[in-house]
Amino acid sequence: MEFSGTFELEETTVDEVWLALSDPVLVEQSLPGCEFLIRVDDTDVDFDELRDETTDREVEPTADPEVIAERAFEEGGHYAALMQISVGPVNPTFETVVTIDHREYPEMSAVGEGSSSNSSFEMSSGMSLSETDDGVAVEWETEADVFGKIAQMGQRVVNPVANRVVKRFFSSVQDQLRERQLAAEGDATADESDPTESDRGLVDRVLGRSGSDSSDS
Amino acid sequence: MSIESIDPDEVDAADILGSAIERREDPALITGDAEYTDDIQRQDMVHMAICRSQHGHAKLEDVDTSAAEAMDGVVTVYTHDDLHREDTPGGGSYSLPVGWLLDSLREVDHPILADDRVRYQGDAIAVVVAEDRYLAHDAVDAIDVDYERLDAVTDPVDALEDDTAELHDDAEDNVAFDWEIGDAERTDEAFESAAHTASIDLENQLLIPNAMEPRAAVAEYSPGTDELDVFMTSQNPHLHRLLMSGVIGHPEHKLRIKAPEVGGGFGSKIHHYADEALVAWIAKHLERPVKWTATRTETYKTDAQGRGHRTTADLAMNEYGDIVGLRVDTTANLGAYLSTFAPAVPTYLYGTLLSGQYDIPAIHCSVTGAFTNVPPVDAYRGAGRPEASFVIERLAKLGAEEMGMDPAAFRRRNFVPEDAFPYETQVAVVYDSGDYEKTLDKALEMADYESFRERQEQAREDGRYLGVGFSCYIEACGLAPSELAGQLGAQAGLWESSLVRFHPSGTVTAFCGTSGHGQGHATTYAQIVANELGIPYEDVEVVEGDTDEIPHGMGTYGSRSAAVGGSSLVKSSQKLVDKAREIAAHQLEADPADIEFEGGEFRVTGAPDRSIGIKAVAQQSYLAHDMPEDMEPGLEATSFYDPDNFVFPFGTHVAVVEVDPKSGEIEFDQYVAVDDVGNQINPKIVEGQVHGGVAQGVGQALYEGAEYDSNAQLLTGSMQDYAVPKAMHIPEMETGSTVTESPHNPLGVKGVGEAGTIAAPQAVVNAVVDALEPFDVDHVEMPMTAERIWNAVDGRTEPDAETETPAAAADGGTDDPDTAADGTGGDS
Amino acid sequence: MTEHDITLTVNGTDHELTVEPRTLLVHALRDELGYTGTNVGCESSLCGACTVHLDDDAVKSCTVLAVQADGATIETVEGLAEDGEFHPVQSGFQEEHGLQCGYCTPGMMMAATDLLEENPDPSREEIREGLEGNLCRCTGYQNIVNAVENAADEMHAGAVADGGCPADAADGSGSCCGSDAGDVRWPEDGGESE
Structure with missing residues (x-):
């Protein structure tokens, strides 16, 4: 199956978005159903161990480029994620391992695979950022093979699920970016902010002024 | 313009053959009395569920059943190696045989539980036995299978391409066989001289049979007698008995296959699958009755298409x-x-x-x-x-x-x-x-x-x-005939067998080796036998689908039941009438050659008042007080009919x-x-x-x-x-x-x-x-x-x-x- | 898993049973109570083989939890015949050869009785549409449509002849007016006597 789309993030810059999407912590917190997303040494991952390790960890969301740079995705790096996705009547938890195979501003691509007790998937994804009139366009595409019970439900069921995950992810990224901006504005230029403008922007963003689509393979 | 059905009571005995009578099978089916395989309940019965491949083609790296085995209510879990352990019933091939050979055929191994490779989504990897059917399915989900996925192919033309991954080591380029019929040279000549030609490229797509009743089996084993009874959705119980006997290593004469009511087949219940063999083998190993019923999803993944x-x-x-x-x-x-x-x-x-x-x-x-x-x-x-x-x-x-x-x-x-x-x-x-x-x-x-x-x-x-x-x-x-089938590669004869038995009171049971599953054999066979014996239709009972009751049989498929099974019943009936004629002649003190048989009555030619009914003959045959010299008592006959x-x-x-x-x-x-x-x-x-x-x-x-x-x-x-x-x-x-x-x-x-x-x-x-x-x-x-x-x-x-x-x-x-x-x- | 005590009235008989929250009604009926006339064809409400009446409405019992049916009145195929006489839908199926392997038949008949309850005089088209939730792989449906038409005629005749009905057969049988077995099962009898 192939999915692709463009998500538009408003009132932000390519730099800001790149920074945000480079941060595993922000990605973890934006991915719906994601229990953890952490760097691992190789693709042979013991998820039971990771689950124990991650129960008490503390992760700090931050906008500080220095901190993010420390933990940012790295080309060739492997990342393990535990994600629960509800697909129709089933809620499988996928043990997922992703490898960043290309990362060069403003483009990133990754391959990965995930498995649950009766379903699994393999995917390769890419995204690139570009500036638009009032923000940033994230063009993304994913090619995925799904197996087992979920595959049997067919594209009819899987497509909307994929769209839902992507949409929630970027909406969350947008929210986090906005929070950072507000925080930054609050620090630096609190007096100059125009409440009317800001409110309208917030309404637009809550409405998720964005587009995404998917197509059959 | 549809044909109107008739109450059998309103049909004269002489007209029974060819009458559109209502089916005698129906009352049980329309009241819910009929017993299909999944209806069977046994004390202490356990349920089986199967862990099947998630992938169309993969190597099995590891199968971890520990979590499943640890679950409450799970009796045991089997994988491939358990079939070959010393403490489990042995002697079987644990691979499914193919019943038709061609010269160029690559016979590839088809294990009932996958060893290190799965080749389609239905391939069975592990079997769970649990105290109830829900638990068995839960436990299947708890089995952790580690796969290494391989490239897959589903189109037969693509499968033959050089760069396509091969499924079997002993089937190069995925070729199962090459076969031809007719005269290539003469056909080429015909095309060379043709004035007109027409051509077509077509696909005849894969279909899924979709019998309304999913496949199912219940097996129970008596350790004291070594008898293994398997109730299963079968179109051909004797064939299943023969094949299963080899697959699980249980002697044919100690294995009983019975097809209870079967809810449609359309071919899909002819073949011998892994699942029913596993049910039988596990019943023997655990010494407990075992039931397995395919989910609809399983029938889509496993029924032969x-x-x-x-x-x-x-x-x-x-x-x-x-x-x-x-x-x-x-x-x-x-x-x-x-x-x-x-x-x-x-x-x-x-x-x-x-x-x-x-x-x-x-x-x-x-x-x-x-x-x-x-x-x-x-x-x-x-x-x-x-x-x-x-x-x-x-x-x-x-x-x-x-x-x-x-x-x-x-x-x-x-x-x-x-x-x-x-x-x-x-x-x-x-x-x-x-x-x-x-x-x-x-x-x-x-x-x-x-x-x-x-x-x-x-x-x-x-x-x-x-x-x-x-x-x-x-x-x-x-x-047919079986000789031809053999020449063409069939590993079975394609005759049909039947037994027609008079009871002393004058009613009849007709046993036939076909195995109906919706075709109305109980009705049509009774029409045939009643007509041959000249007795009332309701006096004939028909029995099919049980290897313990029926002499032998090849089953129901290929629209063969009436032509081969029905003809066999005619042959058995005729043999029975031949014997009855001798008894009748003896009773009437006439030469058998002078005895006519019509409408259930034996009459002396030229002296129609000297007669005896076939029911009376049957009674005499069992009394055996006054039989022709050297004739055995009883009145029944078996035939193996092999059509021309x-x-x-x-x-x-x-x-x-x-x-x-x-x-x-x-x-x-x-x-x-x-x-x-x-x-x-x-x-x-x-x-x-x-x-x-x-x-x-x-x-x-x-x-x-x-x-x-x-x-x-x-x-x-x-x-x-x-x-x-x-x-x-x-x-x-x-x-x-x-x-x-x-x-x-x-x-x-x-x-x-x-x-x-x-x-x-x-x-x-x-x-x-x-x-x-x-x-x-x-x-x-x-x-x-x-x-x-x-x-x-x-x-x-x-x-x-x-x-x-x-x-x-x-x-x-x-x-x-x-x-x-x-x-x-x-x-x- | 926590278990629940529930009560089901099946074909007029009260049953108390203990089920898991996830137990499907069809499994409670078949495995717990022994009403095996209702068959399971797909476990996903697509084939209709498991159709029963739940408080007088046709439902697919593979998509109803047993606990949801707590306290309900259920009618299965085993309850269709009354006093040893077939329901007109049952005799319709037999007379018109509306079944072959019989596996879909109990569900088909339960759907058909519900259909006739809603629409006592359906056209062939309406019958086909009304049975869209029930699959049959054997008959090609034509004789099923004939069977339902036959039953509708029979029930209609029964209703018209209401006053003339034997009192013992007319009691509480709702839309179906029972008459003597000969009339219900073998309409040819009636045909000859007219």
Whole structure:
């Protein structure tokens, strides 16, 4: 199956978005159903161990480029994620391992695979950022093979699920970016902010002024 | 116009054979009393569920069953190696055998539990046994399988490509076999000298049988006697007993297979699968009754599928429209392993039927069987014959067009003439009897073909597109004799066995080795036996489907039950009457040669008042107080009937459809089925078989098809995604029949179980293509979905101006119904 | 897993049973209570083989949890015949050869009785549409449509002849007016006597 789309993030810059999407912590917190997303040494991952390790960890969301740079995705790096996705009547938890195979501003691509007790998937994804009139366009595409019970439900069921995950992810990224901006504005230029403008922007963003689509393979 | 059924009480004994009596099976079925396999309950019974492959093709790196085993209520979990442990029952092959061999066949191993490799999604990896069915399924989900995914292939042509991953080490290039029939050289010559040719490339898509009752088995074992009883959804219990005995290593005489009520089969319950063998083996190992019932999802992943051909075919004609040659090249999808009779289906059940109803002097057919990552492909209702009939009947349509002839007239011109029977085709079979014009004429009349072209013309002027499609089909059933079957590669004889037993009180039990599952055998067999013995219909009980009760049997498939099983019952009855005649002669103090038997009475010729009824004879035979010298007491007889030949039913089906090029929708205007199945034992049951067969054929034409993605993941894995036709999808059918008796069996019967399925697809496709003639559409692949129709007309809602001309020319030329009815081939 | 005590009235008989929250009604009926006339064809409400009446409405019992049916009145195929006489739908199926393997038949008949309750005089088209939730793989549906028409005629005749009905057969049988077995099962009898 192939999915692709463009998500538009408003009132932000390519730099800001790149920074945000480079941060595993922000990605973890934006991915719906994601229990953890952490760097691992190789693709042979013991998820039971990771689950124990991650129960008490503390992760700090931050906008500080220095901190993010420390933990940012790295080309060739492997990342393990535990994600629960509800697909129709089933809620499988996928043990997922992703490898960043290309990362060069403003483009990133990754391959990965995930498995649950009766379903699994393999995917390769890419995204690139570009500036638009009032923000940033994230063009993304994913090619995925799904197996087992979920595959049997067919594209009819899987497509909307994929769209839902992507949409929630970027909406969350947008929210986090906005929070950072507000925080930054609050620090630096609190007096100059125009409440009317800001409110309208917030309404637009809550409405998720964005587009995404998917197509059959 | 449907046949009215009759209360059997209102039928005179002498008329019982051939009466459309109501079925005696029905009361149990309509009250819920009938017992299907899953209805069986046993004390202390455990439930089995199977962990199947998630992938179409993969190596098994690790199978971790520990979490499943630790669950409350889970009795045990088995994987491949457990079959070979010292403390589990041994001696079996634990691999499924193939029951039909071909010279070039690559016999590949088919383990009942996968060892280190899975080759389709249904491949069984582990088996859970638990105290209830829900727990068993929970535990299956807790099994952790580590796969290394391999490239998969589902298309048989792709499978043969050099760079395609191979499924089996001992099947190079995924070739299962290469096979041919006919005379290649003579066929090439025919094409060289041909004045006209017609060609087609087609796919006969994979179908999923969808018997309403999923496969199921219950097994129980008595350690004291070593008896292992298996109740299962079987079309052929004796065959299952023989095969299972080898698979699990349990002696045949200690193994009982009983088919309780079976909810449809359509071929899918012929084959020996892994699942039922596992149920039996586990019952023996655990010494507890075990039940397994497939979920619908499992039936979609594991029931042997049908069809799956990719074919190129050419028809050669001389300048007058006589067919002079037929060349067919087919690649057949066999799925991941060889199912029980898989090699026979795309070869001897296909190539031998390609001559259709036509006198074709040169035919050649080559078939390559290909392994792919779909479930094993085997017999599904029709099995090879629908594929053959589809090829020749699609070509007949195209051939007629090429000649500018009416399609009915073209067929009539090329029919094997009525006086040519028995007729030996160029593809190794001898048609026993036939009268093809008779069914065609009747069908043309019922469809009012005379006025059709006019209606079609008028409709086209109104922007409506009507089409008529013909299917003049032939089927072959009751594959025989066994000697021939053996020469062709069958690893079984194809006779049928029966036992007819009088009880001392005068009632009769008839045992037959066929195993009905909806065909009404209890009714029709009782009609046959009552007629032979001259006793009341209600005095005959019929028993099928139990290896402990029935001497032997080959089962129910290939429309063989009436022709072979019914004939066997006639033979047994006749043997019984022969013995009864001697007893009667002794009792009447006459010579057996002077004893006549009619209406259940033995009479001395010329002295009709000296008589004794067969029931009285039966009583005497058991009293045995006064028997002929050297005669054993009792009155029963067994026969093993091995027919001389196949029987060859035939007929003409006509579909009239309207196609909407705007929406791609197809509506039936009419569906006419005229079948000649020889003598009919029960015309109501015959009609029902035709209806059901046509529905499955219409399903193939319009709705059904197994679809896989490039990883061999089944995309049509539920009744939501695989369109089993509903009531509103099936047209009202008008059925008619003619009777041409089979000359070589005692009932003069042929077979009807598959007729509709064989006939319908090409009738519908031909009709749709005929409707779309103004759009220059000459083929639409099945299933003909609205999308495919829409694509075929390429978004046009009106025909191109120039394409209408040839159609008009044809109408003005040879599309004259009178000519069609008379036949244009005066010189043929 | 926590279990629940529930009560089901099946074909007029009260049953108390203990089920898991996830137990499907069809499994409670078949495995717990022994009403095996109702068959399971797909476990996903697509084939209709498991159709029963739940408080007088046709439902697919593979998509109803047993706990949801707590306290309900259920009618299965075993309850169709009354006093040893077939329901007109049952005799319709037999007379018209509306069944072959019989697996879909109990569900089909329960759907048909519900259909006739809603629409006592359906056209063939309406019957086909009304049975869209029930699959049959054997009959091609034509004789099923005939069977339902036959039953509708029979029930209609029964209703028209209401006053003339034997009192013992007319009691509480709702839309179906029972008459003597000969009339219900074998309409040919009636045909001859007219």
